[in-house]
Amino acid sequence: MKIQRIIYVSMGTNQGDKLDNLQKTIDLIANEVGAILKIAPVYKTPSWGFDGDDFYNTCIQISTYQAPEKLLNSLLAIEKKIGRVRNDQPEYQNRIIDLDLLLFDDEIIFSKTLTVPHPKMLSRKFVLVPLNDIAPTLLHPIEKMKIEHCLQHCEDPLQIERIAEELVRPIPLSEKYNYIAIEGNIGAGKTSLAKMMSDEFNAKVVLERFADNPFLPKFYEDKERYAFPLEMSFLADRYQQLSDDLAQFDLFKNFIVSDYYIFKSLIFAQVTLSKDEYLLYRKMFDLMYKEITKPDLYVYLYQNTDRLLENIQKRGREYEQNIEKEYLKSIQDGYSNFIKTEQDLTILTIDVSELDFVDNKSDYTEIIRQISSH
Template sequence: MKIVRTTYLSLGSNLGNKLQNLQGAIDEINQDIGHVTKVSSVYKTKSWGFEGEDFYNICLEVSSSLSPEKMIQAVINIENKLGRIRDAGPSYINRIIDIDILLFDDEIIFYNDLKVPHPAMLQRKFVLVPLTEIAPNVMHPITKKTILICLQQCQDSQHIEKIAHQLIRPISLVEKYNYIAIEGNIGSGKTSLAKRIGDDYNAKLVLERFADNPFLPKFYKDEDRYAFPLEMSFLADRYHQLTDGLSQFDLFKNFIVSDYYIFKSLIFAQVTLPKEEYSLYRKMFDIMYKEISKPDVYVFLYQNTERLIENIKRRGRDYEQNIQADYLDKIHKGYISFIKSKEELNTLILDVSELDFVNNEADYRKILKDILAFEPSSD
């Protein structure tokens, strides 16, 4: 599990549409650095150390799993993305956006050009006033005084004015969802995605225990003989795991992420079982399904068959190496038929055939953005 730390950032802008610049920075920080938990009011001040347009300044509280080294690089990337131009001239110049790391938990950091706490923060009212608004009782790790006391003792006489406009704090997956189910065909990457989201957002993970099923290797060698015991054992295990996992919510976790949903049992049974056995299986399934909680969003990862086969071979499970394309196609058709028949299930279909959300950060962030932007039905 990644360690999540609280960091405080100072943002300023004095070029172009300053409010838009600040809002854009907030959104990028929420996406690339961590969950923005607090946003201060906007404060206007005269430019500091040079003649220029007035600055709009804010402070943010952010929960992030990034290290200081990765955080400073993410800050620079965001500034560049929003159009900040860097040169070797004077340090105080007009800026579309300026982002400073003020505090990183209670740590004292000297890393190349990164110094935390920010060396000049105690001399700047345009930093201390918005920071006091959102973190008055946070302790400065060097002075051992609260931010409120630091403001009261600040010698800066610069006038600072709060403006009426309030910027928008983006919501996160933690706030929007209580339960996310991630599904997909064999080799689609559902477990990898569930684990990464769970790690990044401190979620309770409910992962399928397929490796413990003694019938699975036997099924791939003799489908006709072992299909029914395999599907029944999976159904029983999934039922117990989901009912236990969803009912016993962990107070120390933010929400729940699973790499399957109970309907997976029905989809695979439709493909593997003959008509008579499926009829019996369906009766058992219907009894169990009534007691399973519905996810807030059901994410289906679509991978084309060629990519699925590549992924299956790459992960190297012996009992999967003989899976044929036509079997994967049948599973896919079963999922699509199920999704079309269950309009009440809040389904988000994501085509990830050209994405590598395990190794490519941008691809992973795109998926998170799509999940966050999804609007579930209110029914």
């Protein structure tokens, strides 16, 4: 399990739409660094150390799993995205955004590229005042004084003024949702996405145990003969796994991501079973479905069938190599009908046909953005 760190970052801007600069930066930090826990009020302050336009300054508290050096690189990359161009001039300058890492838990860091706590934070009111708003009792790791006492001892003569406008805190996934189910056709990437989300958000992950099903290889060799035992065994296993695994977690305290939802059993059964077999299967399914915990969000990953076939070939499971395009299309149609008619679930469809979220960080970030903003 990754270690969660609490950090504090000072933010400042004195160019363009200053409030918008701060908000866009906060949104990027939420997407690329970690959950925003607190945002201080915004303060208007005179330029410090040079003759320039007034700044808007604030501080934010962040929960992150990034190590210090990785975190520094992330903050610098966000500055660049907002439009800051750094140069080698030593004097202070106007800037569209300025991010300073103030505190990283209670650690003291001295390296070639990073010093924490920030060496000048105690001499600047535009840092200490907003920091005091969100963390007055936090101890400075070197001075061993609370931030509120550090502010009282600050001799910075500059006057700062709180503005009325407020910034909006992005709600992190772990607060917005307790249970997300990732779904999609064979080869859509649902397991990969579930694992990546589990790793990033330290979520509990529930993965389908398809590899242990003895009927699966036989089904691809003789669909008519093995369809019913395959679908019944999948249904029983999915029901047991979801019932057992979800029961172990407190859905009000844990963030859970699964790479399937039990309704996929019905979608596949509609395609593979005869009419009489399906009617019997449906009776069993309806009894089980009533007892299953419903996800807060059902995410369906749409992939076109050509990409599905490419992914299936790439992952190299021998028993999947003869899957036909028409079979995938029929499964796709089953999911489409389910999404159109289902009224008891909150459903988000994401077209990933042109995305490579496994190897392309920006594609993965875009998926998380869509889930977060849904």
